[in-house]
Amino acid sequence: MLPNKDFKGKEYYDYLTGLPNRYYLYDYYRCKNCHLTVAFLDFDNFKYINDSYGHSFGDDVLIKISDILVKMVKNRGKVFRFGGDEFIILFDCKKDEAFKIIENIIERFNYCFKVGNREVLTTVSVGVYISSAGENIDDIIRKADMSMFEAKKLGKSNYVVFNKEMEDTMLKKANMMVDIKRALLEEEFYILYQPIYDLKEGKIKEVEALARWKSEKYGDVPPSVFVPILEETGLIREFGIFVIEGVFNDIKRWMEEDINIKVNINVSPLQLRDDAFFLLFDNLLSKYKVPSSLIGIEFTETQILNIQEQKINKINEFLKRGMKISLDDFGVGYSSLINMINFPISTIKIDKSLIDRIDDKNGSALIKGILYISKEMNYEVVAEGVETKEQVEILKRWGCNKIQGYYISGPKTFEEIKEFIGKKGGWK
Known part of the structure:
Protein backbone atom coordinates (compact mmCIF):
# COMPACT_ATOMS: atom_id res chain seq x y z
CA MET A 1 0.00 0.00 0.00
CA LEU A 2 1.29 3.46 -0.88
CA PRO A 3 1.99 5.41 2.31
CA ASN A 4 0.33 8.77 2.74
CA LYS A 5 -0.30 11.36 5.44
CA ASP A 6 -2.82 9.02 7.08
CA PHE A 7 -0.19 6.31 7.42
CA LYS A 8 0.67 5.86 11.11
CA GLY A 9 4.37 5.21 10.64
CA LYS A 10 6.41 8.38 11.13
CA GLU A 11 9.39 6.65 9.53
CA TYR A 12 7.99 7.62 6.11
CA TYR A 13 8.38 11.35 6.76
CA ASP A 14 11.28 13.67 7.40
CA TYR A 15 11.22 14.85 10.99
CA LEU A 16 12.32 18.41 10.07
CA THR A 17 10.54 19.39 6.87
CA GLY A 18 7.57 17.03 6.97
CA LEU A 19 8.42 15.93 3.43
CA PRO A 20 8.32 12.26 2.45
CA ASN A 21 11.73 10.70 3.09
CA ARG A 22 13.81 8.06 1.28
CA TYR A 23 11.71 5.19 2.70
CA TYR A 24 8.60 6.78 1.21
CA LEU A 25 10.57 7.35 -2.01
CA TYR A 26 11.39 3.65 -2.36
CA ASP A 27 7.77 2.59 -1.83
CA TYR A 28 6.44 5.35 -4.06
CA TYR A 29 8.68 4.33 -6.93
CA ARG A 30 7.72 0.66 -6.57
CA CYS A 31 4.08 1.68 -6.91
CA LYS A 32 4.81 3.82 -9.98
CA ASN A 33 7.34 1.48 -11.69
CA CYS A 34 7.28 3.40 -14.97
CA HIS A 35 9.15 6.03 -16.99
CA LEU A 36 9.87 8.97 -14.71
CA THR A 37 12.02 12.07 -14.83
CA VAL A 38 14.10 11.95 -11.65
CA ALA A 39 15.91 15.05 -10.34
CA PHE A 40 18.57 14.91 -7.61
CA LEU A 41 19.03 18.34 -6.00
CA ASP A 42 21.98 19.39 -3.87
CA PHE A 43 22.15 22.92 -2.48
CA ASP A 44 25.52 24.53 -3.11
CA ASN A 45 27.78 25.70 -0.26
CA PHE A 46 25.13 24.95 2.34
CA LYS A 47 27.90 24.31 4.86
CA TYR A 48 28.63 28.05 4.88
CA ILE A 49 25.11 28.72 6.15
CA ASN A 50 25.50 26.21 8.99
CA ASP A 51 28.98 27.48 9.85
CA SER A 52 27.98 31.14 9.71
CA TYR A 53 24.61 31.10 11.44
CA GLY A 54 24.43 27.74 13.20
CA HIS A 55 22.66 24.47 12.46
CA SER A 56 19.37 25.63 13.95
CA PHE A 57 19.16 28.43 11.40
CA GLY A 58 20.31 25.96 8.74
CA ASP A 59 17.31 23.81 9.64
CA ASP A 60 15.04 26.82 9.15
CA VAL A 61 16.57 27.34 5.70
CA LEU A 62 15.89 23.70 4.79
CA ILE A 63 12.26 24.10 5.83
CA LYS A 64 11.98 27.20 3.64
CA ILE A 65 13.63 25.38 0.70
CA SER A 66 11.16 22.53 1.11
CA ASP A 67 8.20 24.91 0.99
CA ILE A 68 9.55 26.58 -2.16
CA LEU A 69 10.13 23.24 -3.92
CA VAL A 70 6.65 21.90 -3.08
CA LYS A 71 5.02 25.10 -4.34
CA MET A 72 6.99 25.04 -7.58
CA VAL A 73 6.45 21.34 -8.34
CA LYS A 74 2.76 21.38 -7.33
CA ASN A 75 0.89 18.29 -8.54
CA ARG A 76 3.36 17.57 -11.37
CA GLY A 77 5.56 15.45 -9.17
CA LYS A 78 6.55 14.60 -5.63
CA VAL A 79 9.35 16.15 -3.56
CA PHE A 80 11.36 14.00 -1.13
CA ARG A 81 14.03 15.00 1.34
CA PHE A 82 16.83 12.52 0.75
CA GLY A 83 19.11 13.74 3.53
CA GLY A 84 21.07 16.81 4.60
CA ASP A 85 20.66 19.46 1.89
CA GLU A 86 19.73 16.87 -0.74
CA PHE A 87 16.27 16.50 -2.25
CA ILE A 88 14.82 14.23 -4.92
CA ILE A 89 11.89 15.02 -7.18
CA LEU A 90 9.99 12.32 -9.08
CA PHE A 91 8.04 14.02 -11.86
CA ASP A 92 4.70 12.63 -13.02
CA CYS A 93 4.40 15.09 -15.92
CA LYS A 94 5.82 15.04 -19.44
CA LYS A 95 9.59 15.24 -19.77
CA ASP A 96 9.59 18.70 -21.38
CA GLU A 97 7.46 20.08 -18.57
CA ALA A 98 9.72 18.47 -15.95
CA PHE A 99 12.79 20.11 -17.48
CA LYS A 100 11.04 23.47 -17.49
CA ILE A 101 10.29 23.10 -13.77
CA ILE A 102 13.93 22.12 -13.09
CA GLU A 103 15.15 25.21 -14.96
CA ASN A 104 12.70 27.38 -12.99
CA ILE A 105 13.93 25.89 -9.70
CA ILE A 106 17.55 26.62 -10.58
CA GLU A 107 16.62 30.16 -11.61
CA ARG A 108 14.60 30.71 -8.40
CA PHE A 109 17.53 29.79 -6.18
CA ASN A 110 19.85 32.14 -8.04
CA TYR A 111 18.12 34.85 -6.01
CA CYS A 112 18.08 35.53 -2.28
CA PHE A 113 15.13 34.48 -0.15
CA LYS A 114 14.21 35.49 3.36
CA VAL A 115 14.42 33.19 6.37
CA GLY A 116 13.42 34.94 9.57
CA ASN A 117 15.12 38.34 9.45
CA ARG A 118 17.96 37.23 7.19
CA GLU A 119 18.45 37.19 3.44
CA VAL A 120 19.86 33.84 2.31
CA LEU A 121 21.46 32.70 -0.93
CA THR A 122 22.14 29.07 -1.76
CA THR A 123 22.12 27.97 -5.38
CA VAL A 124 21.22 24.45 -6.42
CA SER A 125 22.92 21.85 -8.62
CA VAL A 126 20.70 19.21 -10.20
CA GLY A 127 21.34 15.80 -11.69
CA VAL A 128 18.63 14.39 -13.94
CA TYR A 129 17.93 10.79 -14.93
CA ILE A 130 15.13 9.46 -17.11
CA SER A 131 14.14 6.10 -15.65
CA SER A 132 12.69 3.11 -17.46
CA ALA A 133 10.04 0.74 -16.14
CA GLY A 134 11.50 -1.96 -13.92
CA GLU A 135 14.75 -0.17 -13.12
CA ASN A 136 16.20 -0.57 -9.65
CA ILE A 137 15.62 2.53 -7.53
CA ASP A 138 19.16 2.44 -6.10
CA ASP A 139 20.59 2.56 -9.63
CA ILE A 140 18.28 5.42 -10.52
CA ILE A 141 19.38 7.47 -7.52
CA ARG A 142 23.04 6.63 -8.13
CA LYS A 143 22.85 7.85 -11.71
CA ALA A 144 20.97 11.02 -10.80
CA ASP A 145 23.49 11.67 -8.01
CA MET A 146 26.37 11.12 -10.45
CA SER A 147 24.82 13.68 -12.81
CA MET A 148 24.45 16.16 -9.96
CA PHE A 149 28.19 16.03 -9.22
CA GLU A 150 28.87 16.67 -12.90
CA ALA A 151 26.66 19.76 -12.63
CA LYS A 152 28.77 20.96 -9.69
CA LYS A 153 31.93 20.48 -11.73
CA LEU A 154 30.47 22.77 -14.40
CA GLY A 155 30.26 25.59 -11.89
CA LYS A 156 27.13 24.79 -9.86
CA SER A 157 23.67 26.35 -10.29
CA ASN A 158 23.14 24.07 -13.27
CA TYR A 159 21.70 20.72 -14.27
CA VAL A 160 23.21 17.77 -16.10
CA VAL A 161 21.34 14.84 -17.65
CA PHE A 162 22.84 11.40 -17.13
CA ASN A 163 24.56 9.66 -20.03
CA LYS A 164 26.31 6.30 -20.31
CA GLU A 165 29.71 7.84 -20.98
CA MET A 166 29.50 9.58 -17.62
CA GLU A 167 28.93 6.26 -15.87
CA ASP A 168 31.73 4.54 -17.78
CA THR A 169 34.14 7.31 -16.81
CA MET A 170 33.12 7.10 -13.17
CA LEU A 171 33.47 3.31 -13.08
CA LYS A 172 36.86 3.51 -14.78
Whole structure:
Protein backbone atom coordinates (compact mmCIF):
# COMPACT_ATOMS: atom_id res chain seq x y z
CA MET A 1 0.00 0.00 0.00
CA LEU A 2 1.29 3.46 -0.88
CA PRO A 3 1.99 5.41 2.31
CA ASN A 4 0.33 8.77 2.74
CA LYS A 5 -0.30 11.36 5.44
CA ASP A 6 -2.82 9.02 7.08
CA PHE A 7 -0.19 6.31 7.42
CA LYS A 8 0.67 5.86 11.11
CA GLY A 9 4.37 5.21 10.64
CA LYS A 10 6.41 8.38 11.13
CA GLU A 11 9.39 6.65 9.53
CA TYR A 12 7.99 7.62 6.11
CA TYR A 13 8.38 11.35 6.76
CA ASP A 14 11.28 13.67 7.40
CA TYR A 15 11.22 14.85 10.99
CA LEU A 16 12.32 18.41 10.07
CA THR A 17 10.54 19.39 6.87
CA GLY A 18 7.57 17.03 6.97
CA LEU A 19 8.42 15.93 3.43
CA PRO A 20 8.32 12.26 2.45
CA ASN A 21 11.73 10.70 3.09
CA ARG A 22 13.81 8.06 1.28
CA TYR A 23 11.71 5.19 2.70
CA TYR A 24 8.60 6.78 1.21
CA LEU A 25 10.57 7.35 -2.01
CA TYR A 26 11.39 3.65 -2.36
CA ASP A 27 7.77 2.59 -1.83
CA TYR A 28 6.44 5.35 -4.06
CA TYR A 29 8.68 4.33 -6.93
CA ARG A 30 7.72 0.66 -6.57
CA CYS A 31 4.08 1.68 -6.91
CA LYS A 32 4.81 3.82 -9.98
CA ASN A 33 7.34 1.48 -11.69
CA CYS A 34 7.28 3.40 -14.97
CA HIS A 35 9.15 6.03 -16.99
CA LEU A 36 9.87 8.97 -14.71
CA THR A 37 12.02 12.07 -14.83
CA VAL A 38 14.10 11.95 -11.65
CA ALA A 39 15.91 15.05 -10.34
CA PHE A 40 18.57 14.91 -7.61
CA LEU A 41 19.03 18.34 -6.00
CA ASP A 42 21.98 19.39 -3.87
CA PHE A 43 22.15 22.92 -2.48
CA ASP A 44 25.52 24.53 -3.11
CA ASN A 45 27.78 25.70 -0.26
CA PHE A 46 25.13 24.95 2.34
CA LYS A 47 27.90 24.31 4.86
CA TYR A 48 28.63 28.05 4.88
CA ILE A 49 25.11 28.72 6.15
CA ASN A 50 25.50 26.21 8.99
CA ASP A 51 28.98 27.48 9.85
CA SER A 52 27.98 31.14 9.71
CA TYR A 53 24.61 31.10 11.44
CA GLY A 54 24.43 27.74 13.20
CA HIS A 55 22.66 24.47 12.46
CA SER A 56 19.37 25.63 13.95
CA PHE A 57 19.16 28.43 11.40
CA GLY A 58 20.31 25.96 8.74
CA ASP A 59 17.31 23.81 9.64
CA ASP A 60 15.04 26.82 9.15
CA VAL A 61 16.57 27.34 5.70
CA LEU A 62 15.89 23.70 4.79
CA ILE A 63 12.26 24.10 5.83
CA LYS A 64 11.98 27.20 3.64
CA ILE A 65 13.63 25.38 0.70
CA SER A 66 11.16 22.53 1.11
CA ASP A 67 8.20 24.91 0.99
CA ILE A 68 9.55 26.58 -2.16
CA LEU A 69 10.13 23.24 -3.92
CA VAL A 70 6.65 21.90 -3.08
CA LYS A 71 5.02 25.10 -4.34
CA MET A 72 6.99 25.04 -7.58
CA VAL A 73 6.45 21.34 -8.34
CA LYS A 74 2.76 21.38 -7.33
CA ASN A 75 0.89 18.29 -8.54
CA ARG A 76 3.36 17.57 -11.37
CA GLY A 77 5.56 15.45 -9.17
CA LYS A 78 6.55 14.60 -5.63
CA VAL A 79 9.35 16.15 -3.56
CA PHE A 80 11.36 14.00 -1.13
CA ARG A 81 14.03 15.00 1.34
CA PHE A 82 16.83 12.52 0.75
CA GLY A 83 19.11 13.74 3.53
CA GLY A 84 21.07 16.81 4.60
CA ASP A 85 20.66 19.46 1.89
CA GLU A 86 19.73 16.87 -0.74
CA PHE A 87 16.27 16.50 -2.25
CA ILE A 88 14.82 14.23 -4.92
CA ILE A 89 11.89 15.02 -7.18
CA LEU A 90 9.99 12.32 -9.08
CA PHE A 91 8.04 14.02 -11.86
CA ASP A 92 4.70 12.63 -13.02
CA CYS A 93 4.40 15.09 -15.92
CA LYS A 94 5.82 15.04 -19.44
CA LYS A 95 9.59 15.24 -19.77
CA ASP A 96 9.59 18.70 -21.38
CA GLU A 97 7.46 20.08 -18.57
CA ALA A 98 9.72 18.47 -15.95
CA PHE A 99 12.79 20.11 -17.48
CA LYS A 100 11.04 23.47 -17.49
CA ILE A 101 10.29 23.10 -13.77
CA ILE A 102 13.93 22.12 -13.09
CA GLU A 103 15.15 25.21 -14.96
CA ASN A 104 12.70 27.38 -12.99
CA ILE A 105 13.93 25.89 -9.70
CA ILE A 106 17.55 26.62 -10.58
CA GLU A 107 16.62 30.16 -11.61
CA ARG A 108 14.60 30.71 -8.40
CA PHE A 109 17.53 29.79 -6.18
CA ASN A 110 19.85 32.14 -8.04
CA TYR A 111 18.12 34.85 -6.01
CA CYS A 112 18.08 35.53 -2.28
CA PHE A 113 15.13 34.48 -0.15
CA LYS A 114 14.21 35.49 3.36
CA VAL A 115 14.42 33.19 6.37
CA GLY A 116 13.42 34.94 9.57
CA ASN A 117 15.12 38.34 9.45
CA ARG A 118 17.96 37.23 7.19
CA GLU A 119 18.45 37.19 3.44
CA VAL A 120 19.86 33.84 2.31
CA LEU A 121 21.46 32.70 -0.93
CA THR A 122 22.14 29.07 -1.76
CA THR A 123 22.12 27.97 -5.38
CA VAL A 124 21.22 24.45 -6.42
CA SER A 125 22.92 21.85 -8.62
CA VAL A 126 20.70 19.21 -10.20
CA GLY A 127 21.34 15.80 -11.69
CA VAL A 128 18.63 14.39 -13.94
CA TYR A 129 17.93 10.79 -14.93
CA ILE A 130 15.13 9.46 -17.11
CA SER A 131 14.14 6.10 -15.65
CA SER A 132 12.69 3.11 -17.46
CA ALA A 133 10.04 0.74 -16.14
CA GLY A 134 11.50 -1.96 -13.92
CA GLU A 135 14.75 -0.17 -13.12
CA ASN A 136 16.20 -0.57 -9.65
CA ILE A 137 15.62 2.53 -7.53
CA ASP A 138 19.16 2.44 -6.10
CA ASP A 139 20.59 2.56 -9.63
CA ILE A 140 18.28 5.42 -10.52
CA ILE A 141 19.38 7.47 -7.52
CA ARG A 142 23.04 6.63 -8.13
CA LYS A 143 22.85 7.85 -11.71
CA ALA A 144 20.97 11.02 -10.80
CA ASP A 145 23.49 11.67 -8.01
CA MET A 146 26.37 11.12 -10.45
CA SER A 147 24.82 13.68 -12.81
CA MET A 148 24.45 16.16 -9.96
CA PHE A 149 28.19 16.03 -9.22
CA GLU A 150 28.87 16.67 -12.90
CA ALA A 151 26.66 19.76 -12.63
CA LYS A 152 28.77 20.96 -9.69
CA LYS A 153 31.93 20.48 -11.73
CA LEU A 154 30.47 22.77 -14.40
CA GLY A 155 30.26 25.59 -11.89
CA LYS A 156 27.13 24.79 -9.86
CA SER A 157 23.67 26.35 -10.29
CA ASN A 158 23.14 24.07 -13.27
CA TYR A 159 21.70 20.72 -14.27
CA VAL A 160 23.21 17.77 -16.10
CA VAL A 161 21.34 14.84 -17.65
CA PHE A 162 22.84 11.40 -17.13
CA ASN A 163 24.56 9.66 -20.03
CA LYS A 164 26.31 6.30 -20.31
CA GLU A 165 29.71 7.84 -20.98
CA MET A 166 29.50 9.58 -17.62
CA GLU A 167 28.93 6.26 -15.87
CA ASP A 168 31.73 4.54 -17.78
CA THR A 169 34.14 7.31 -16.81
CA MET A 170 33.12 7.10 -13.17
CA LEU A 171 33.47 3.31 -13.08
CA LYS A 172 36.86 3.51 -14.78
CA LYS A 173 37.98 6.06 -12.21
CA ALA A 174 36.72 3.90 -9.33
CA ASN A 175 38.63 0.91 -10.70
CA MET A 176 41.70 3.01 -11.30
CA MET A 177 41.70 4.17 -7.67
CA VAL A 178 42.22 0.56 -6.60
CA ASP A 179 44.79 -0.02 -9.35
CA ILE A 180 46.78 3.07 -8.35
CA LYS A 181 47.09 1.82 -4.78
CA ARG A 182 48.21 -1.57 -6.08
CA ALA A 183 50.65 0.15 -8.46
CA LEU A 184 52.24 1.97 -5.53
CA LEU A 185 52.70 -1.30 -3.67
CA GLU A 186 54.02 -3.14 -6.73
CA GLU A 187 56.31 -0.27 -7.83
CA GLU A 188 54.73 0.31 -11.24
CA PHE A 189 55.45 4.03 -10.92
CA TYR A 190 58.87 5.29 -11.91
CA ILE A 191 60.70 8.60 -12.36
CA LEU A 192 62.18 10.17 -15.48
CA TYR A 193 64.18 13.38 -15.72
CA GLN A 194 63.96 16.03 -18.43
CA PRO A 195 67.07 18.21 -18.84
CA ILE A 196 66.93 22.01 -18.53
CA TYR A 197 69.57 23.78 -20.60
CA ASP A 198 71.24 27.03 -19.51
CA LEU A 199 71.45 29.23 -22.62
CA LYS A 200 74.10 31.55 -21.17
CA GLU A 201 76.49 28.91 -19.84
CA GLY A 202 75.76 26.31 -22.52
CA LYS A 203 75.27 23.60 -19.92
CA ILE A 204 72.61 21.34 -18.52
CA LYS A 205 72.46 22.60 -14.96
CA GLU A 206 69.25 21.00 -13.77
CA VAL A 207 66.46 18.56 -14.59
CA GLU A 208 62.77 18.23 -13.85
CA ALA A 209 61.54 15.03 -12.17
CA LEU A 210 58.55 13.53 -14.00
CA ALA A 211 56.52 10.65 -12.55
CA ARG A 212 55.32 7.96 -14.95
CA TRP A 213 53.06 4.93 -14.62
CA LYS A 214 53.60 1.77 -16.64
CA SER A 215 50.50 -0.28 -15.82
CA GLU A 216 50.06 -3.93 -16.69
CA LYS A 217 46.35 -3.27 -17.07
CA TYR A 218 46.25 0.15 -18.79
CA GLY A 219 49.68 0.45 -20.40
CA ASP A 220 51.34 3.89 -20.22
CA VAL A 221 49.06 6.15 -18.17
CA PRO A 222 49.75 9.91 -18.47
CA PRO A 223 50.02 12.07 -15.32
CA SER A 224 47.02 14.08 -16.51
CA VAL A 225 44.95 10.94 -15.80
CA PHE A 226 46.46 9.52 -12.61
CA VAL A 227 47.47 12.70 -10.71
CA PRO A 228 43.87 14.04 -10.33
CA ILE A 229 42.82 10.63 -8.99
CA LEU A 230 45.75 10.64 -6.56
CA GLU A 231 44.62 14.06 -5.32
CA GLU A 232 40.95 13.10 -5.07
CA THR A 233 41.71 9.97 -3.03
CA GLY A 234 44.38 11.49 -0.79
CA LEU A 235 46.95 9.02 -2.15
CA ILE A 236 48.94 12.06 -3.36
CA ARG A 237 50.60 12.20 0.08
CA GLU A 238 51.93 8.65 -0.19
CA PHE A 239 52.78 9.11 -3.86
CA GLY A 240 54.52 12.43 -3.21
CA ILE A 241 56.82 10.90 -0.62
CA PHE A 242 57.55 8.03 -3.02
CA VAL A 243 58.65 10.54 -5.69
CA ILE A 244 60.67 12.65 -3.25
CA GLU A 245 62.52 9.62 -1.87
CA GLY A 246 63.17 8.32 -5.38
CA VAL A 247 64.62 11.68 -6.44
CA PHE A 248 66.80 11.99 -3.32
CA ASN A 249 68.13 8.49 -3.87
CA ASP A 250 69.00 9.29 -7.49
CA ILE A 251 70.73 12.56 -6.51
CA LYS A 252 72.80 10.62 -3.97
CA ARG A 253 73.83 8.08 -6.62
CA TRP A 254 74.74 10.86 -9.08
CA MET A 255 76.79 12.59 -6.39
CA GLU A 256 78.70 9.37 -5.80
CA GLU A 257 79.84 9.67 -9.42
CA ASP A 258 80.70 13.39 -9.08
CA ILE A 259 77.57 14.55 -10.88
CA ASN A 260 75.98 17.42 -8.96
CA ILE A 261 72.78 18.39 -10.73
CA LYS A 262 69.73 20.18 -9.38
CA VAL A 263 66.40 18.36 -9.57
CA ASN A 264 63.06 20.21 -9.61
CA ILE A 265 60.16 18.35 -7.97
CA ASN A 266 56.47 19.20 -8.35
CA VAL A 267 54.74 19.30 -4.97
CA SER A 268 50.96 19.22 -4.63
CA PRO A 269 49.36 21.72 -2.21
CA LEU A 270 47.49 18.72 -0.77
CA GLN A 271 50.83 17.39 0.50
CA LEU A 272 51.29 20.61 2.49
CA ARG A 273 48.07 19.88 4.40
CA ASP A 274 49.88 16.99 6.07
CA ASP A 275 51.54 18.30 9.24
CA ALA A 276 54.08 15.48 9.01
CA PHE A 277 55.19 16.42 5.48
CA PHE A 278 58.25 18.47 6.39
CA LEU A 279 59.28 15.98 9.07
CA LEU A 280 59.30 13.24 6.44
CA PHE A 281 60.95 15.58 3.94
CA ASP A 282 63.77 16.46 6.35
CA ASN A 283 64.25 12.83 7.36
CA LEU A 284 64.73 11.89 3.70
CA LEU A 285 67.16 14.79 3.15
CA SER A 286 69.17 13.51 6.10
CA LYS A 287 68.92 9.85 5.09
CA TYR A 288 70.29 10.43 1.59
CA LYS A 289 72.59 13.32 2.60
CA VAL A 290 71.26 15.53 -0.20
CA PRO A 291 72.26 19.23 -0.15
CA SER A 292 69.14 21.40 -0.26
CA SER A 293 70.80 23.49 -2.99
CA LEU A 294 70.28 20.53 -5.35
CA ILE A 295 66.50 20.56 -4.80
CA GLY A 296 64.02 22.88 -6.51
CA ILE A 297 60.28 22.96 -5.86
CA GLU A 298 57.66 23.53 -8.56
CA PHE A 299 54.02 24.53 -8.28
CA THR A 300 51.73 25.02 -11.27
CA GLU A 301 49.61 28.16 -11.51
CA THR A 302 46.48 26.11 -10.84
CA GLN A 303 48.10 24.61 -7.73
CA ILE A 304 49.13 28.07 -6.52
CA LEU A 305 45.49 29.17 -6.68
CA ASN A 306 44.57 26.23 -4.44
CA ILE A 307 47.09 27.22 -1.80
CA GLN A 308 45.27 29.22 0.84
CA GLU A 309 46.97 32.06 2.65
CA GLN A 310 47.91 29.98 5.68
CA LYS A 311 49.84 27.57 3.46
CA ILE A 312 52.13 30.33 2.13
CA ASN A 313 54.00 29.96 5.42
CA LYS A 314 54.49 26.29 4.57
CA ILE A 315 55.86 27.26 1.17
CA ASN A 316 58.33 29.49 2.97
CA GLU A 317 59.57 26.37 4.77
CA PHE A 318 61.20 25.36 1.48
CA LEU A 319 62.98 28.72 1.35
CA LYS A 320 64.25 28.24 4.89
CA ARG A 321 65.87 25.04 3.70
CA GLY A 322 67.66 26.89 0.91
CA MET A 323 65.40 25.70 -1.90
CA LYS A 324 64.09 27.87 -4.71
CA ILE A 325 60.53 27.77 -5.99
CA SER A 326 59.40 27.78 -9.62
CA LEU A 327 55.99 28.71 -11.03
CA ASP A 328 55.28 26.05 -13.65
CA ASP A 329 52.96 26.22 -16.68
CA PHE A 330 53.02 30.02 -16.51
CA GLY A 331 50.60 31.75 -18.85
CA VAL A 332 47.78 29.19 -18.91
CA GLY A 333 46.33 29.68 -15.41
CA TYR A 334 44.59 32.59 -13.72
CA SER A 335 45.97 35.69 -12.01
CA SER A 336 49.44 35.10 -13.41
CA LEU A 337 50.83 38.55 -12.65
CA ILE A 338 49.53 38.69 -9.09
CA ASN A 339 51.06 35.26 -8.47
CA MET A 340 54.44 36.75 -9.39
CA ILE A 341 54.01 39.26 -6.56
CA ASN A 342 52.25 37.25 -3.84
CA PHE A 343 54.26 34.03 -3.87
CA PRO A 344 57.96 33.59 -3.04
CA ILE A 345 59.00 32.35 -6.45
CA SER A 346 62.39 32.76 -8.13
CA THR A 347 61.74 31.13 -11.51
CA ILE A 348 58.98 31.42 -14.12
CA LYS A 349 58.44 28.48 -16.48
CA ILE A 350 56.60 29.64 -19.60
CA ASP A 351 54.12 27.00 -20.74
CA LYS A 352 54.62 25.17 -24.03
CA SER A 353 51.30 26.47 -25.37
CA LEU A 354 52.81 29.98 -25.43
CA ILE A 355 56.14 28.87 -26.85
CA ASP A 356 54.22 27.18 -29.70
CA ARG A 357 52.98 30.65 -30.64
CA ILE A 358 56.37 32.34 -30.64
CA ASP A 359 56.02 33.22 -34.36
CA ASP A 360 52.56 34.65 -33.81
CA LYS A 361 52.36 38.43 -33.31
CA ASN A 362 50.30 38.24 -30.12
CA GLY A 363 52.17 35.20 -28.82
CA SER A 364 55.57 36.79 -29.31
CA ALA A 365 54.40 40.03 -27.67
CA LEU A 366 53.20 38.09 -24.62
CA ILE A 367 56.42 36.06 -24.32
CA LYS A 368 58.56 39.21 -24.61
CA GLY A 369 56.37 40.87 -21.99
CA ILE A 370 56.85 37.97 -19.57
CA LEU A 371 60.60 38.05 -20.15
CA TYR A 372 60.74 41.81 -19.56
CA ILE A 373 58.69 41.71 -16.36
CA SER A 374 60.65 38.71 -15.05
CA LYS A 375 63.93 40.51 -15.65
CA GLU A 376 62.66 43.60 -13.81
CA MET A 377 61.59 41.39 -10.88
CA ASN A 378 64.87 39.45 -10.93
CA TYR A 379 63.25 36.13 -11.85
CA GLU A 380 64.87 33.50 -14.03
CA VAL A 381 62.79 32.26 -16.97
CA VAL A 382 62.62 28.73 -18.35
CA ALA A 383 60.86 28.22 -21.70
CA GLU A 384 59.09 24.85 -21.76
CA GLY A 385 58.28 22.75 -24.81
CA VAL A 386 61.09 24.12 -27.00
CA GLU A 387 61.28 21.91 -30.09
CA THR A 388 63.11 23.82 -32.85
CA LYS A 389 66.41 25.59 -33.40
CA GLU A 390 64.52 28.70 -34.49
CA GLN A 391 62.70 28.85 -31.15
CA VAL A 392 66.03 28.52 -29.31
CA GLU A 393 67.60 31.37 -31.28
CA ILE A 394 64.62 33.67 -30.74
CA LEU A 395 64.45 32.96 -27.00
CA LYS A 396 68.19 33.48 -26.60
CA ARG A 397 67.96 36.80 -28.46
CA TRP A 398 65.08 37.90 -26.21
CA GLY A 399 67.06 37.13 -23.06
CA CYS A 400 65.47 33.88 -21.89
CA ASN A 401 67.68 32.16 -19.30
CA LYS A 402 66.95 28.48 -19.84
CA ILE A 403 65.05 26.11 -22.11
CA GLN A 404 63.40 22.73 -21.66
CA GLY A 405 61.93 20.54 -24.36
CA TYR A 406 62.56 17.91 -27.00
CA TYR A 407 65.02 20.12 -28.89
CA ILE A 408 67.41 19.45 -26.00
CA SER A 409 66.03 16.12 -24.82
CA GLY A 410 62.92 14.23 -23.85
CA PRO A 411 62.55 12.69 -20.37
CA LYS A 412 65.33 10.23 -19.53
CA THR A 413 66.10 7.54 -16.97
CA PHE A 414 68.70 7.88 -14.23
CA GLU A 415 71.34 6.09 -16.32
CA GLU A 416 70.50 8.04 -19.48
CA ILE A 417 70.86 11.35 -17.64
CA LYS A 418 74.26 10.27 -16.33
CA GLU A 419 75.46 9.58 -19.85
CA PHE A 420 73.72 12.64 -21.34
CA ILE A 421 75.21 15.07 -18.81
CA GLY A 422 78.70 13.85 -19.70
CA LYS A 423 78.12 14.37 -23.42
CA LYS A 424 76.58 17.82 -23.06
CA GLY A 425 79.18 19.33 -20.76
CA GLY A 426 77.59 18.96 -17.36
CA TRP A 427 79.62 18.44 -14.20
CA LYS A 428 81.80 15.36 -13.89
